[in-house]
Amino acid sequence: MARALDRAxxxxxxxxxxxxxxxxxxxxHSLGIERDTLLLSKQEGAAPAAFAGFIERRKDGEPVAYITGKRAFWNIELEVGPGALVPRPDSETLIAAAVEHFAGKPGPKRILDLGTGPGTLLLAALDQWPKATGIGVDSSDEALGYARRNAKRLGLAERAHFKRGDWAKGISEKFDLVLINPPYVAEGEELGPGVAEYEPAEALFAGEEGLAEYRRLAPEIGRLLTAGGLAAVEIGHEQDEAVGELLKEHGLEPRLARDLAGRPRAMLI
Structure with a gap:
């Protein structure tokens, strides 16, 4: 098994x-165990027959999360697959910023997640704040199917409501925490192996500059927030100045949050 891992x-x-x-x-995954268990084992014996097929799929660019059907994010594990954007560790920056914002205060009671995908940010936030409830909005029925299954499996279905929508259109409520992960990749920009080929284009690309959805969202954010609330908006690592200016044009005062690699990753309002 150790040699099979080296070859793979x-x-x-x-x-x-x-x-x-x-x-x-x-x-x-081929052994039906967690990676931690694998690393603590002696890794003796032959690799399961399924392992070679999984490696071939990964060589073709298919995301690991699609092959295994799951992805860890913050303190939860999410079901993912074709039609849903794979959660990235970079997006945990938004949850970390919210934890810092609400430290020493009552946690958020109502949470809005725009572009929820498989429920990533909303479910992580509801797990973080057990008294909160929230709404997750996405334009994809397929992604929302994953979100609802994830909420049920995590025991959060009674606290999480998912709806198909066009960002905040039709939402008049105010929220203590607004989490937004819009598509922000410029058309034609090169991505990692397999990303554009497998993951939904509508969750990745946003016009020639990657700013199209920020232009739509910027006028809406202020009206969605309660006094003392926080909006955390994910950005590409070279978009802090451009997105910051768009937000300022609508009377907002954004602050920058960086990811663990020190790159710009979110605008906080």
């Missing part, structure tokens, strides 16, 4: 930025 790591170097991690996750 070498095979994935051209199609992945994290070949060893991918190989370990796929080996654990």
């Amino acid at each position: 790591t070498q095979a994935l170097k051209k199609s992945s930025d994290t070949p060893r991690l991918d190989a370990e996750l796929l080996m654990a």
Whole structure:
């Protein structure tokens, strides 16, 4: 098994930025165990027959999360698959910023997640604040199907309402926490292996500059927030100035939050 992991790591170097991690996750999946358990084992014996097929799929660019059907995010694990954007660790910056904002205060009671996908930000926030309830909005019925299943599996279905919508259109309520992860990739921009080929384009691309959805969202954010509330809006790591200016044009005073790599990752309002 150890040799199979080494061979798989070498095979994935051209199609992945994290070949060893991918190989370990796929080996654990083929064994029906968690990666931590795999790493603590002696890794003896032959690899399961399914492992080679998983590696071939990954070599073709298919996301690991689509192969395993799951992805860890913050303190929860989400079901994901074709039709839903794979949650990224970078998006945890929004939850971390919210935790810092509400530290020493009562947590948010009402949470809005615009562009919820498989429920990523809303469900992570509801898990973080057990007394909160919230709404997740997405334009994709397929993504919302994942979100509802995730809420049920995590025991959050009674606190999370998901609806199909066009950002905040038709929403008049105010929220203590607004989380937004819009598409922000410029048309034609190159992405990592397999991303554009497998993940939904509508969740990735946003016009020639990657700013189209920020222009639609900027006029709406202020009216959605309660006094003392927080809006956290994910951005591409080179978009802080452009998005910041768009928000200021609508009377907002954004602050920048950086991800763990020190790159611009969210605007906080």
